[in-house]
Amino acid sequence: MEFCFEQTLRVSRDVLFRFHEDPAHLGLLLAEWPGFRLLRHAGHIQPGAETWFEQRVGGFLPVVMGFRHTVYEPDCRFGETLIHGPFDRFTHLHEFDETTEGTVVRDILEVQLSWQYGGRFATQHLVANALNSAFDFRQRSLRELVSNKNRTGFRFED
Numbered sequence: 011m012e013f014c015f016e017q018t019l020r021v022s023r024d025v026l027f028r029f030h031e032d033p034a035h036l037g038l039l040l041a042e043w044p045g046f047r048l049l050r051h052a053g054h055i056q057p058g059a060e061t062w063f064e065q066r067v068g069g070f071l072p073v074v075m076g077f078r079h080t081v082y083e084p085d086c087r088f089g090e091t092l093i094h095g096p097f098d099r100f101t102h103l104h105e106f107d108e109t110t111e112g113t114v115v116r117d118i119l120e121v122q123l124s125w126q127y128g129g130r131f132a133t134q135h136l137v138a139n140a141l142n143s144a145f146d147f148r149q150r151s152l153r154e155l156v157s158n159k160n161r162t163g164f165r166f167e168d
Contacts, residue, residue: 011133013119015145019156020112021166027085027106029155029164033061038164039151043144045069055079055088062094077102098122115152117145 019026029035033051040046045066052059062076073096081089085106092100105116119141123133156166 011121011130011138013117013121013138013141013145015117015119015149016114017149017152018109018112018114019153021156023106023108023113024085025166026113026115027088029166030088030104030106031055031084033059035164036061036063038155039148040144042151043147049074052079055090056082060093061090075100096124096127098124 031054033053033055034048036051037048040048045064047064049062049064051061055061057079059079060076061079062074064072064074067073075095075097076093077090077100078093079088079090081087081103087103087105089101089103091102099120099122101120103118105114105118107114107116121133121137121141123129123137128136155164158166
């Protein structure tokens with residue numbers, strides 16, 4: 011299945027890209043998301059770097075996922091592919107497009123759960139709902155970070 015999540019923020023593309031360039035900021039975006047824990051990262055998102063995290067499913071089942079960064083085009087896009095986890099396919103492309111309204115942050119995912127975990131049926135009926143909720147949360151979190159409602163130390167100004 012393919013998913014696309016978009017939001018427009020009144021922040022320049024280069025600043026938003028710079029924020030996303032630090033994999034530690036994933037921990038900021040999802041700090042309040044139940045069951046999420048950033049395990050380790052390479053400190054950058056250039057091709058070959060890895061980011062690992064744990065997500066508790068159903069509040070108790072820990073699922074560890076590892077991603078290898080594969081695409082890196084500064085200020086425009088970056089992407090990663092799953093190298094460890096319950097999915098046969100999981101790619102995630104992050105795109106940043108500057109418009110007159112602000113910067114469009116777009117997440118494009120291609121996801122297919124392994125047949126052992128329910129395959130296409132579980133992807134459509136369980137994973138899709140979980141991803142919609144997670145990206146809705148992530149978008150709200152990024153809006154709050156940009157509007158300086160918390161103290162991250164990252165400046166969303168040019």
